[in-house]
Amino acid sequence: MESGQHTLIELFEGVAARFPDRVAVTADDRDLTYRALDDRATALARRLREKGTGPGSRVGLLAPRTSALAVGLIGILKSGAAYVPVDPGSPQERISWTLEDSHLTRLVTTPELAAELGELKGIEIVLADDSATAAEPEGTGTGTGAQPDGTGTGTERPGAATGTEREGTGTGAEGAGVGADDLAYVIHTSGSTGVPKGVQVEHRQVVRLFGVTRDAFGFDERDVWTLFHSAAFDFSVWEFWGPLLFGGRLVVVPQETARSPQAFHELLRRERVTVLNQTPSAFARLAETDARAELPLTELRLVIFGGERLEPAALRAWFTRHGDQLPRLVNMYGITEATVHASYRPLTTADAEVPGISPIGAPLSDLAFHVLDDNGRPVADGTPGELYLSGAGLARGYLDRPELDKERFLELADPDGTVRRCYRTGDRVVALADGDHGYLGRTDDQLKIRGYRVEPGEVEAVLLADGAVSAAVAVAHSYGDHDVRLLAYVASDLTGRDLAPRLGARAATLLPPHLRPSAYLVLPELPLTLNGKVDRVRLPEPTADTVHAPIAVETDGTPHLTDTERRIAEIWRTVLDLPEVDTESDFFDLGGTSLSLLRMFAATNDAFGTDLDITVLIDGATVAALARHIDAAL
Template identity: 45%
Template sequence: MQMAWAEVNSLARGTESQAFAPFPCETLSRSFERQAASTPDGVAIQLGRERLTYRELDQRSRQLARHLRKLELRPDSLVAVCFERSFDLIIAMLAVLKAGAGYLPIDPSYPVERISMILDDANPSAILTQEALAQRVGRRGSGSVICVDRDRHSIAEQGSHGLDESASADNLAYVIYTSGSTGRPKGVMVTHRNAARLFTSTAHWFNFGPSDAWTLFHSSAFDFSVWEIWGCLLSGGRLVCVPHWVTRSPSDFYKLLAEDRITVLNQTPAAFYQLVQLEEAGVVEELKLRYVIFGGEALNFANLRPWFERHGDQTPQLINMYGITETTVHVTYRPVTAGDSRNETRSLIGVPIPDLRIYLLDSELRPVAAGDVGEIFVGGAGVARGYLNRPELTAERFVRDPFAEGPSMLMYKSGDLARATESGDLEYLGRGDLQVKIRGYRIELGEIEATLADHPSVAQAVVLARRDGPGEPKLVAYIVGKPSASPTAQGLRDFLKARLPEHMVPYAYEQLETFPLTINGKVDRAALPAPREVVHAGPERASMPLEREIGEIWREVLATGAVGLDDNFFDVGGDSLLLANVHGRVQRELKLDIPITDLFEFTTIRGLARHLSTSTATKASRADAQERAQRQRAAFGRRREFHGRDAS
């Protein structure tokens, strides 16, 4: 295996650099067509009880591709796709690639202002969506908006026979936008070659095939979905689309894993810890998992100890894969063992994928000494083309690789810190800048700060990710107001919610007269105070036993002594992970079988207690829960009336 830190930094013992020939690559659409011809009757996509075979997916995507080709798309042009996780999402992505363009995934839960910002920057030639979402993506001068449900009949009239391929492996496959430090998100341009080699270069580790069933758990705008979708469809597997409401309910998702016999599960560590906790609470079903693949954030091996005690470390095999959007999803590979969970406190991320190179360098791009901390630079076939319409930023982050042959070879400056261990492993040490990862999303704190600074009452803004209580790190905003201005926490929250995705909206807002400074005159972030406890309306007594019981659960889960009956769960430090904890305890301790979507809808103690006390049926069927969840999802994601922390 080629380990660049071994040959450049001489940090790994007992490893010999090996030369790898480039893996053969073709477009994603061509690879899919070969797979569809090999397993035409195999199930390609599943949503609930509905299924679509590889033959049907191939035919329907060809019909939509022909419809798109009327727009005279060219290679490297973009077509936006905005759908919930569904058949239409996958058909649209595949159709865009067959038409010769690259797809631009838009999460429909994003605020309209952010969607408009992305569309204005990317300027796609067309937008594929559903009629119910058309108003969220339609804009003046944006190109054609095609609603596949409204236009289904005209699309179905197109021929379903094969198409000539107009794109090459070096053309764009997709552009995914990530957080930007200046307040402007940046689009990462990934080619077919970048994406296709990810699967060929890792095939010897996983041996994915038609007998595998995968979940599509993550948002299409999160690059983990690239691995889920194409890893499954290019190997003949069955892709199970997970409804949004199920991603928010660990118990329902766990049932789905068992009922749909999932073999390949891709999760952020925070999401998987919920499943571990569920099993610890006594919910255990027969699972068919072969692999659990982690990505998106640092993995704490000790949190996996209960899982290993029940399942061992062979079936399923747990794999930690560090990755970056700019280097095409995954960079490293490391199996995790039961011994790691007992003995290893470091965050170890393993060795690079065979066609990638990792360097640990200092600020002068020199290899660091053995055992020293360096910044991770990634070179090789996964390095993306750069940032769309951002040549200066591309030149800053995608730099010439001085350790590779050929002047055109680039490496990506990640901003992540690591050191190499004596055994040849890499120890991940976190960010070296103001980026953080929360629930798998990479967030530029500077983007939140820049957006806050646009508020008419804010003079200065600093945002931190803090862990002052239970659950995952939470965003806290610190504000210095303009003279005679008194911005309120709710006003600032509403301002951000109209402009940023839910996972980028802080839960707490602290107003200071001035920011503490370091000796060098910079903001001393370490000296910023912990957020003060929320001042509640008053010590109102619970009017019914159910309010008191729910209140006790809330206070214990949130680790706070005071929660008002009308306080919103998400405004007093709650997040989706903690809400799942509340859901489990309500079901166990109060003997109430309720869908987790009720907790997203009734987000105060009083509201939830009244709902539960007046409900005539405490055991909602899964079908009823899903139908209600569709309405709640619209409010939660589009009208943004609730305050959940969305990370899918």
């Protein structure tokens, strides 16, 4: 059978039958074998089917970074439904909107998150891992052990536990009636009209992704992967199934560990991770930590980039320390509408010396790149154009957005008359020598902030809903290498000091963290072009005197601020380039990044003569929390 004809559940159950006693998932400081994961997911699938879930259904998934995420995701697919992930960090309104937009009647979650949600009209809560049913015996099947290329694997890492194959279990029992053309998931991306759009991806599109990349990467059961990204971010699809379709191990990274490069580096070393997937921004902070680490990452063999533009020059220091062979660094251009990844480009030390071009390589073997001009005609090599994608990876389309489907998923004719279904990416690229391509940026004003795709219109729509705002523009503003934040320009009669906290509160209620502006610049009016559009070129540069933080600020001399808090707040104002910082606002909500976090800690330790690690902020990344640790250390 061709790899594109398998479902994810067929492949997973085959692996579980082949390696029942191997560890599938490490989470919550506990190991879950393939047998246990399969059993628990099967129990969930049965509960869902008893409630009427089956092929053609969609089920919401709201789970923390625990084993419940793996059980919930696989259990939903085993029931025959597609999963719709919702980030637990999103506001209640955003969660409710996603559930409503997806026409969901069931939500798989945990007791803790269910309690926080309260009552959801028309939504039935189903627990991801019900202890009363988790140990139910599973159904029977054949257990083929199929891999994405249609074969099994047999090579064991020396010393690894092989387990014993189960007889009479595996494929066939669960996911009955589901085919390769059925939906696997719907992931929502930012929408230019202020409304996110759900991208529908089928089983076959995910399966073929691993089928066409397996040989290039050498994935097998010896690999250990991390789940670093949110399940609501499509990079997680690659991270989740990468180990589980080959018999490898998935390490679920806790949220607090993901925020601390030191803690994450230690996790990579402790868990002997071999395959690491990162946005360039996240890898930059990890690389800085690695440069100072006493113990190296000896098992790491692959670092795969995605999610945002990569600047190879930023890898110079890494290449100087490690070379470019082990681990091997690979850049993969991709978009949600083309099933996570669309290209493959190994990186070398020579790439770090070529400025201005972000190399994305050639398309995957079952995809094609078409670089076209504004009139839809192919451009010559070396000439920039807009990238159109065709091939087996294209998503089914958008959920209930037929007009947007017509606009983005197009039928285009080749010079020889062949008609292809293409996706218009909105990205500018240039074809280079030997099939390579360089990424140049967006053709529109869509942004990438910390690996997330941001449509400014979605942010602006929330700000414009405030009656005091007559115009709003959200832009990405660079504060240095890898330090890009979302800045909002708004037109209002109110002052920035009065309006910014109000808009910050609105954004915190209606937008997830990556869509919330880190600062506001308030003007009487925004500059316009001759045709009445906001003239982005003439927007003033932000300064410490003109931007305002999206929080209610403390003023100098407030009695309850301690001397330690005042000194830390001053460091934060300098590092974040903000006019004011209060004691209870989260560093990342104020616009902090991983790199600025490192700079802030270095400055803090220098100022107080301490040697605190970033992990002290696990209980809160605020001025007040840091001050408590400083006072305790002095």
